[in-house]
């Protein structure tokens with residue numbers, strides 16, 4: 006409470022800066038269910054017409070919203086699991102194993118993390134084409150996971166670094182194999198990092214737009230972001246109400262996840278300390 | 281079980297940390313590895329438990345050669361300096377983990393955990409997690425976990441370094457009691473000479489990867505083999521003075537001391553006088569000025585600057601009316617004078 010009182014002016018500034026954002030969000034919610042008359046700010050009557058995409062196909066050429074949602078979900082889950090699983094093992098190796106070329110590997114990770122990956126898109130396109138994975142969900146899952154990996158490995162390495170190596174040595178002394186020590190003694194210490202990474206990579210997959218747009222432009226592997234893009238582009242007269250409603254639908258899971266997992270997400274910045 | 285290191289050598293890349301070290305720890309004995317920081321104590325310990333590979337030499341437990349045996353198969357219990365308890369497990373799970381790895385049945389594990397937690401007196405804490413324990417309690421848990429497999433050898437790496445002064449005293453006698461009760465062969469690594477002297481049967485005093493002297497604590501204190509050993513043991517520390525041995529020990533400052541009986545050397549020497557062997561209770565002989573008095577409760581440490589140069593330390597019971605600035609003439613217990621050659625070897 007006293008801390009809140011002391012930083013009230015800071016809160017005020019932040020509030021003032023984010024007001025436009027808030028207003029936009031409020032109108033997004035309102036206008037998705039009640040169209041305002043042209044030229045007026047005030048919403049008209051309650052009208053769920055904009056949400057019609059939930060129960061009917063808005064365009065027969067496109068799959069239903071539920072297929073796109075399922076695709077997005079699959080895409081986000083698969084990349085999240087792939088990234089987390091690989092980062093968990095790779096991070097451990099980088100943190101603990103004394104392998105040749107380790108410093109270069111670490112340096113490479115940072116560079117890759119900061120690299121504008123979009124510049125790679127043509128090369129990736131050619132590779133996918135070559136592998137026969139172009140325009141498939143599997144293809145963009147692999148690409149997305151690969152691009153997320155440097156971040157994940159780096160984060161997990163940081164978490165492993167905080168685990169005292171004596172714990173591992175104690176485990177070895179107690180007779181457990183290295184693998185068992187890792188699984189039973191070390192992994193539980195980095196659980197917070199694991200959870201945070203899982204959530205973050207899920208959210209990142211959920212909101213991915215460019216990769217599906219370029220690498221899976223067909224209708225079979227359409228995800229929500231490309232679905233929205235198609236909605237706004239196809240129609241001769243853009244239906245902003247519909248667009249807003251789909252946007253709402255698209256962001257609800259994100260909001261829910263943030264609300265549920267706030268604590269776990271904060272962990273990534275705390276480095277996994279706990280009492 | 282007897283532990284024997286033969287010609288143990290350890291190199292890290294180009295750097296040789298320990299060369300050709302021989303060390304035998306008798307069965308049931310508690311041995312201290314004592315030495316200044318960086319002398320190779322931990323390195324020796326890690327070689328014994330198998331964390332480090334030995335670069336040369338061999339290691340025997342009893343008549344088994346375990347030099348190349350992986351750490352998991354050696355029967356060694358280790359207590360690490362920071363205890364290395366598993367934070368996500370309860371005390372009971374921590375202590376039982378070594379048995380769980382060996383696939384011992386649940387009921388048997390519970391029995392053994394109960395036995396060990398009685399031994400280290402933490403039977404009422406079994407459901408807690410390490411974060412909910414005090415330093416001394418964590419120490420006890422670590423000890424119980426290290427001992428539950430009934431290891432051949434128990435290794436303790438600076439086990440008391442993280443405890444406060446009072447707890448340190450308590451755990452000192454506790455660890456000794458447990459070691460005696462179980463009759464386990466133990467090695468204690470420490471840089472604290474009081475710990476080594478009060479807890480162990482024998483001390484191996486190390487310097488730069490070599491054992492300088494290996495002896496029982498009293499023997500090492502009374503009869504150090506070199507100037508380094510004499511200076512390392514004893515608190516407050518011994519004072520060294522340069523002298524020329526002739527008819528008497530001439531300090532070169534106009535003062536001299538009687539030759540101790542049995543000293544044969546002549547010429548330049550370094551003499552060591554422990555503080556308890558210099559004081560008014562030993563008569564007169566050395567003149568000087570008190571420059572510093574440090575009360576320590578039961579006793580007082582007194583620094584004296586000798587007439588003509590040189591400093592010497594004395595320890596007296598508290599309450600002696602000695603003030604800084606006072607001129608004194610105190611004696612030295614002549615046969616307790618330790619004499620060393622200029623290169624530090626004992627004469």
Ligand SMILES: Nc1ncnc2c1ncn2[C@@H]1O[C@H](COP(=O)(O)OP(=O)(O)OP(=O)(O)O)[C@@H](O)[C@H]1O
Nearest residue numbers: 292295297315316317318319320321322323324471
């Ligand atoms: N992994 C390593 N690589 C290179 N040199 C090392 C390594 N580990 C230890 N050393 C060196 O070996 C020497 C002995 O180290 P060790 O840890 O055994 O000292 P110690 O006696 O345990 O000291 P302390 O009381 O400070 O723990 C030191 O000079 C140290 O720098």
Ligand SMILES: [Mg+2]
Nearest residue numbers: 318321322323
């Ligand atoms: Mg050490």
